[in-house]
Amino acid sequence: MTPAGRAQAAIDLLDEIIAAARAGGAAADTLIARYFKARRYAGSKDRRAVRDLVYRAIRRAGEPPVTGRAALLGLAREDAELAAAFDGSPRGPARIEPDEAVAPAGVVPDWLATRLAGTLDPAEQATLLDRAPLDIRVNGLKATRDQVLPMIADAVPTPHAPMGLRLPEGTNVEALPLFADGLIEIQDEGSQIVTEVAGARPGMTVVDLCAGAGGKTLALAAAMRGEGRLIACDADRARLSRLGPRAERAGIGAVETRLLDGGREGEALVDINGMADVVLVDAPCSGTGTWRRNPEARWRLTPARLDRLVALQARLIRVAAALVRPGGSLTYIVCSLLNDEGADQVAAFLKDYPEWVAATEAPMAGRQHGAGFRLTPAADGTDGFFVARLQRPC
């Protein structure tokens, strides 16, 4: 592809990504993969170059751009080589006109800037859009970190999480035999750290209320060393169905799965009311802490969507509380740095449940924030998380 052809491909993809963000469609990564699947003639260098252009344009625009062309023109203002690719050639973008729409540069949409400013300074906000490292977790059921470390070129231990390894950017983890054999899983170091806060141990009854495809469930299972009862729940059938094969690969014995009915979650859980030693609520959230991986997610968020998420989180934390046995604990996690979804949510819970107590023991990284702890890309080099462990009295 010529530079102009790459620029046009980036514009086409950005148009798709903007439309998907408006309509709640697929994520940028999925759309890029689909785009190239239909264009097998594009070589790996072209794919990398187009992908890089697309992500640079997404990261640069805080507000959803009006068009893909406006998004790329914004980038071209700061990159003379890219501006030259708007050359009007048959497969390239038309020449730049003086009065064209150009996406303004910014970190977050205006409506969100005020909310974030109250909790993160501008430098910290900018790091929400840094490139994220590639972290894996070694599956303690099958290997130690020291055993796996020399088996992956240029891997280094993560700074805090004891089973984490950081790999060079671009490593194709899923193609490694270690992955197929269940010795490793892709998991951000921050995600490993907040899961550890739950304190799952062998022999316990543990419920993962929002298990999704099981990223944290697998880590809980490893901490339980295959002993005890682990129940993974979610309201999304497709996500939950991906857990089985992953658990099998990881050598995890029995994980019960329960599909929940959104709005009536408690109904499928009545038989385990008041029985769990540990309940994990990795709640659906705005994902402000994972913008490094999905920078276009900030174009999807609206005030109404955030309000809906906050209401859902408040309900799920209470559904979870009913499952905890006296003396057990509930760990609430969001991969968001907005107080509405983290510290405020837990403060409201503790007001309604005054006999419950927030644990003060610090995680392996992060700082106290309200009744919980917060990890940030700026301070910890991890995705952004809020986590709080809430103890039910005996």
Ligand SMILES: C[S@@+](CC[C@H](N)C(=O)[O-])C[C@H]1O[C@@H](n2cnc3c(N)ncnc32)[C@H](O)[C@@H]1O
């Ligand atoms: C942050 S994601 C979980 C990620 C997962 N724990 C992991 O580590 O990979 C939040 C999950 O909550 C689920 N969810 C949404 N509404 C729910 C509900 N009413 N009850 C249970 N889970 C729900 C979503 O389907 C999504 O999988």
